[in-house]
Amino acid sequence: MKFSSQRYILNIILLLFGSVGLFGQTTISGEIKDGTTNEPLIGASILVKGTSEGTITDYDGRFELRTEQTFPITIIISYIGYTEKELVVNDDSQIEASLEESAITTEVVEVKGQRISEKQKASPLTVESLDGLAIKQTASDNFYDGLGALKGVDMTAASLGFKVINTRGFNSTSPVRSLQIIDGVDNQAPGLNFSLGNFLGSSELDVLKVDLIQGASSAFYGPNAFNGVISIETKNPFLNQGLAASVKAGDRNLLEGAFRFADGIRNGNGDEWLAYKINFSALRADDWPAENYNAVDGTRSVVGNPGRWDAVNIYGDEYFSLNDYSDEDVNLSTNRAGLGLFHRIGYRETDLVDYDTRNIKANAAIHIRTSPRKNYESPELIFSSSFGTGTTVYQGDNRFSLRDILFFQNRIEFRKRDKFFIRAYATNEDAGNSYDPYFTALRLQELAKTNELWAQDYIRYWQRNIYPQMVAREYPTPTVVDAQLVFDQNAARQWLADNQDDLTAWHNETAIAANARNILNNTSQDFFIPGTARFQSAFDSITSLKNNEGGTRFFDKSSLYHVHGEYTFNPTWAERIVVGANYRMYRPVSEGTVFKDTAGVEITNSEFGIYTGFEKKFTRKWILSGTVRIDKNQNFDLLVTPAASIVWSPDVYNYFRISFSSAIRNPTLADQYLNLNVGRAILVGNLEGYQDLITVESLRDYFSSNLNREKLVYFDVDPVRPEKVKTVEAGYRTTLFEKLYLDLGYYYSFYNDFIGYNIGVDAEFGTFGIPTSLQAYRVAANSLNEVTTQGFSIGANYYFANYYMLAGNYSWNKLNKAFPDDPIIPAFNTPEHKYNISISGRNVPLNLGFTRINNFGFNLNYKWIQGFVFEGSPQFTGDIPDYSLLDGQINVTVPKINTTFKLGASNILDNKTFQTYGGPRIGRLAYFSITYNFEKRIN
Template structure:
C-alpha cells in the first residue's frame, strides 16, 4: 500500500512539473491596413525551431518553454515584427503592415498546416483561400481532386462528385457535404449535388475534408467522410470582388460578391451583409462511348447489332435470339437500333447561384465575441447531366435554401434551415429512348417484321447462292448441315452480303406499318421532335406514359450545439473541454409517384432525431484524449449508437501521432425505403417492409430452357435496415529538416448490414410455359460483414521562400471475397497518386511597377484502372489514366486584379472517370479576379 502511495505521489509531482514547464500562448494576426485575417502567417519563438501558422480566422496557438520570450511574426509581402511576451494575459493581436520589399521570411515548420489540423484525431485535408487561388483545376471544387484520399468523379461539366475511402458512386449517399453547417443534399434523392447547389468561388473561404466515419458530430450521413465548405464572413471579409472566366467548350463563367458592415452611433459594427451572384454556361462533355456494354456477348462484329454503352433502347431481348433457328439461317441475334445519348440529352450546361446573408451582432461592443443572429437565403438553378442508375437530363432544376441561426463563436449555435427542390423539366433519356422506340414500333412487332422479311426475302437468296449447304436429311444429317452453314456464313464475301441483308431487314422493320406504330422516329425529323417533346413533358408514372420525373420535396432541419471550453483547467497547458448537441430532421417527399411510392395520397414523410456529446482532455499540450457518443433514431428504424474515441500525442510542435476508433451509421435513404422506378431492364423498388416470393435470375433461365417447375428457386428479401461502419485508424504527422511536412494514415473499416441490392424476377408461369417475367432490383442488406483497408501518405517540401513540391499516394482495398448476392460497388482505384510543384507570391517587380506577385502550380494525377459497378448499363472497367493540370497567375495590385491562365488535362487525354459517363478532355481557361477590400 505504501508503495502505491509513493508511486502516486511521484507521478503527481512529475505531472505537475510537466504542466508547469510549458506555457501556451494564443493570439491573432491581421492586416494592419484592411483588418483582414491573415491565413497561414508565421509565428516563431525566437532562437528556437518552435513555430506555427495562423488558422482560417487568423488565430494561432503556440506552446513555449517559459516566459519571458520573444515571438517573431511574418507573412510574405508584409514587414516582419517581433514582440516580447512577458505575461500570459498579454494582448497578442498582431497587426502586420505592408512591406515595399519582400523580406527574407522565417521558415516555419509545417507551413500552412495549422495546429488544429495537425493535432486532429481524424484525417483532415484542406483547401484554403490561397490554395483555391493556386489550384490548376478550372474551379475550386475540381481542385479537391488533387487532395490525398479523394476521388473526383465527373458525370458532366456541371455535376462533379467528391468521395473518400471507397464505395465511390455518382449518387454519393455515403458522404456528407455541408456549407456553413447546412446540408446541401437533394431532399428527394438524399445525396449532395456537388457544387451545383453550392457556394460561389468568390465566397469560399476554406474547404475541409474530414476523411472517414464521422457520425459522432456530423450525423448519420457522415459515413465515409464530410466535405465542409466555409464561406466568408461579411464582418471579416468586406468589399467588392468580381470574377470573369472564359474557357474551351464555349465556357463562360462570372460572379460578383459584395460585403459590407453598418456601424452604430458609437462606431461599432452591428450589422453586416453579403450578396453573391454567380453563373456559368458551357457545352457539356458528350457521352459517346459506343463500345459494347461490359461483359455482354455481342459487339460491333455482330451484323444484327449490339448493345452499346451510350445508346439506349438497343438492349438485347431474349425474344430477339434466332441463333440456330433452322428456318432463319444467318439471322442470329438481332438488336434494335436505339438512340444515341447525344440525340436525347440537353448538353447546354448552365448553372446560376444567388445568395444573400445578414449578420446581426446582438452586443456590438464585444465585436467577434458577440452573439450573432444570421439570416440567409440561397437559390440555385440550371441544366446539367446527372448519372445514377440511368443518365438523367436535369433541365431547369431549382433549389431554394433558407437558414436562420443564432451563434456565439466557439461557444454555441442554434441553426434551422429548410431546402426545397423543384425538378423542373428534368427527364430520363434512357426511358425516353424506350418510349420513342415503342411508339415507333413495339418490340414484338419490330421483331416479327424483321424475321418475316428475312424468311420471305433473304432465305431464298441463300438457297440460290452457289455453295450454300442446302442438302436434305437423306443426303446429310441436320446437325452436319448446320455446321456447314455456320462455316459458310463466316466467309468474308458472305459476311458482306449478310451486312447488306441485315440493313434491308432493319429498314423494312423500322418503316411505318400497323395501327399502333408511328414509323421511323429518327432524330432531326419533325415527327421525332414532336414525340420527344410529348414524352419528356409527361410525368413518368403508372398513369402517364412519359419520362419526366416530378420532384418537389423538402427537407427541414434544426440543430443546436454547446461547447464548454474549460470545464477543468489547472493551467494554460491543460484543460478539459466538452461539446453536446442535438438535431432533428423532417423529409417531406413529393414525387407524385414518378420516383417514389407517394401515389394516391400516400404520406411517406419521414423524421430523424439525434443527440451527441463528447469531451477532450488536453494534458500538457502533448496528450489529447477524446471520446464521444451519438444516438440516432429514424422514424422507421431502431435507435442506433455511434461511439468514437481517439488519442493524440504531440511530443513536439512539429510531430503528432494519433490513433482513433470511429463509427458511423447510415439510415436507408428515401429511395432505399420507398423507391418505385422503372428503368427499362428492371424496376427499382425500395424495401421498407420486405419482399417475398422472387425467383433467382438463373433459375428463371433454367426453367425457360427445361420447363420444369422444380428448377425455379424462390427467395425473400428481409426489410432494409441501417448500415454501420467501425474504423480503426492510425496516423503520423511530422516536419523534417524544417521544410518537409509529411502526413501518413492507415485505416481498417468493418461494414455491417451493408446496403446494396438484390436482383430477382417475378415469373408468371403456366405448366411448362413462361408467360411473363418482370425483373426487380430490391434495396437490401448484405448478410456478411464487408471490410476495407487503406493507406495514404502526403508530403509538402517548402524551399526558397516561395516554392514547394507536393505529392500524395493512396491505396484502398476491398478485402471481402464473398458469395453474398449483394456485391459492394467499391468503385475505387486501388492505387492513385498526385505530384506537383507550385510557387506563391513570387516577386516579379522587374516586369514593371504595376506587377508584383507571380504564382504557378503544376499537378499530375494518376489513377489505377478499376471496375465501376453501377446499373447493368453502366457497369464496366475504367482504364488507368493520367491527367496533367497547370496554371500561372499574376497579381496586379495597381488595378486590384489577379490574372490566371491554366488548363486541366492539358495533354487532352480523353479519359473516363466513370463508366457510362463522358470522355473528359482538356479545358483551358483564362480568368480575371478583381478584389477591392473594405476598410
C-alpha cells in the first residue's frame, strides 16, 4: 500500500474515533408480544415514566432504550387496541412483556400501528422495508413484486419468473450492481454473479421482513453492494412455530402451492434446545410472450419496408451488408432496382422459447441453542440447506431460456443475536438445459444456408424473375438519346413509391425462393419451418449441443464458497464497535461454453475483506457512526471503502441525517473470464488487455473505399478494473400530528471506472489487402469519464381512523451529464420521475347487515413511471413509453380457522406495458389465494 493510502486510512480512523466521549447511560431492552397469539408487537411504544424518553419496538417486537435515569425505572408499554401496562425495571435483564387486547381502542400519545421502528428512523441510509403485515397487505401478487411500490425502487419484469430490483439509476436486466442476501447469505447464481430475483429465493410463508437499503453500501455489506442491498430475513423456528400452507390460482394458468412447518424440541428442564423448519413451494404459469415486432429503434429499415425490417423479437433478421442495395444512384438504373435494403427471414422468439414457467423451492433448517436456559439470548448453531429449480426467461445481452436450472445452497452458522456470528456457506448451480434463443436462430439459418449464399440467391432471383415484371409494369429503364445514356431517376423513385404493395409481395416471393435449397450447393437446405417435425429435430439437436460444439446450450456448474465472521463489542464509551472479516472463492466450471476454461484450464477467483465500525450516542439526540472496509480481489489492487454518518434527533418525532458512503464493484467472472460466442461476436473478459483491434466504423470505411487499408483505425483496451462510487446523502424523517410520517432524502453520487465494453474486430489480411479472417469481439473495459448523478425522494404515510393508511412516494433521479461518445458508460435506464399512491386498511370491522367481518383488509396502489430510453445490447435498445399500473387486493382473515382469503390483481386495468426493451408486454395478473397459518403458542 502506498504511504498516501495509509495516511488516508489513518485520517478516517481518527475521524471515526477521535471525538468519542465518555457518557454513562442506563440500558433497558427486551421484547413485547401479543398476549393471545404470542406474536411480536411491531411499533409498540415504550416510555420512561415521567420523562419524554422513549422508543418503539422493531420488526421482531424488540427494543433497546437508553436513558439517563438509574434503576429502578418505571416504563409504560402501550399499543393501539391493547391495554396499557406499567412495569418496574430493577436491573438490565432482558424484559419479556405481553399486552392484552382491550375492548375499546384508546388514543395514545405516540403514533400507533405505523410499523416504523426507531432503528429505521435513525438509520443513516435510505431504508425501505416490508414486514410481515406489509407482506400480507401488499397489492402485488407476491411480496417480491411488492417491493416495486416502495420509495425510490425500480422494478423491471423481463419475464413472469425474472424480476429485477434496482435503485438510483444504471438499471439493467443483469443486476450486477445490487446485492441480495437471505439471512446474510448472498443469493447470487455463481456463474452469473447476480440474483435471479426471487426465482431461487425464499417462500413467502417463511419471509419475516425485507429491508431494501438504497445507494452505495460496500462499507456495510462488502463488494457489489453498489446501488443497494435487498436483505431478506426468514422466520426463526424457535420464534415462529406451527403449520402454514397456501394455494394461489389466477390468470395465465397460474397455480402456486406452498407450506411451512416449524416446531421445537425441549430438554428435561422444559427448555427448547432444538427447533427446525421445512419449507416447500411450487409454481407454474404461462409466461408473457415477447412479441414486439416493431423495428429495433435506430435501425435503418422502418416497419413496412418492402424488404422487411429488423424486428425486436425476431432473431436472424439483423442488418447484413450484402443485403444493402439502398444506394439509389447505383441501383435505380440496374436490374437490382427495388431491392433496397432487405432482411433475411428470421425466427420469432415465440418459436424458440419455452414460456411454460416452472419454479420449485425447498428449504430445511435446524437451529440448536447451546445454552437453552438463556432462551432467546442463547447462542444458536444453525444448519440450513436450500434448493431451487425451474424454467424461465432471463434477459441479458440476449434473451436466454433457462430450462431446468438447479441451485443448491448449504449453510452452517454459529451466532448470538446482536453479538457475534461466524457463517460459512457454499452455493452451487447447474444450468441444466439452458440455451440462447438468439444464437439458436442464427444456427438454424446457418444450418440451412449461409448468409452469403442466401443473399446471392435472393439477388439472383430478383434479377431474373422480379425485375422483368417491374419493367413490364412500366418501370423506367435507361434509354439512349443523342448517343447519351439517359435515365429518369425521379420517375423511378415515384414508380417505387407508387408500387409499395407490389414490392412487398415481390420481396416475400423472393424470400421464399431464397429460403429453398440451392441445387448448385450440396451443403444448403430448405428453411426450417417452425411447427414442423424437421424444424423440431434441428432445434432439439442445436439446443442439446454445447455452444462450442455447434449448438447453443450452456454448461455451467459454477460454485462459490464464503466464510464470514463478525463480533460486536459494547464498551462503556460507545454503543457498539463491530469488527469483521470475510473470504470468498469462486469456482466457475463451464467447459468453455461460457468462460475461458477450455482444454483442462481451471479457473478460481478469490477475494477477502476486513472491516470495523462503531456507533456512539451522545444523550439520545446525537448518533455518530462510521465504518472502514478494506477489500482485496486476487486480480486487483486493495481498495478502501469508508462511510460515516451523523444523525440528530432533537426529540422522538424528528430525525435529521447526513452521511458519506462508498462502494466498489469488482469485475464479475464474466468481466474477467468470459468467452461466449453469441453469433455476431464473441464476448470476452479482459484481465490481460487487448491490442490492435479495429474499430467497426473504420472497417466499414475500408470496405466502402475499395479495401483502402489507410482507412483502418486501430485501438487498444486496458485490462478491466473495479468500479467505484462515492455518495453524499442527507435526509429528514419526522412524525407530524401523531399520525403522519414523512421521510425525505437527497443524494449526490460520483462514479468512476464504469465497467462496460468496447467492440472491435481482429483481422488478418492477405494479398492485395483482402482480409483472410475477421472476428468481432466485445471486450470488457472501463470508462475514463467520471459520472455524477443526483436524486430526491419523499415518502408519506398517514394513519387515520384506527385502521387505515394513506401513503404516497415520489422519486426523482437524474444523470447529470451524458457522454454520448463514450461506449463504456452503462445506460442510466431509469425514469427521471415516478410515484406511487396507495390506500390500505387492516383488521377493519365491516357490518354487512347479515353478518359482521372483523378482520377485513385491502390495499389499492397506483404507480406511474415516466418514459425513458432503455439501453441494453444493440438488439435490445429503445424507448420505454410512460406507463401506469393499478394493483389492488382485498383480504379477509377468519381467526377461528387461522385462514386468510385474498383476492387481487396486479395491473388491474390490463395496460399492456413494456418494462424492459426486448421483453414482453406485461398485462393483468388476477389471482385468488387461501393461506392457512396456525401459529403454535410458545410458552
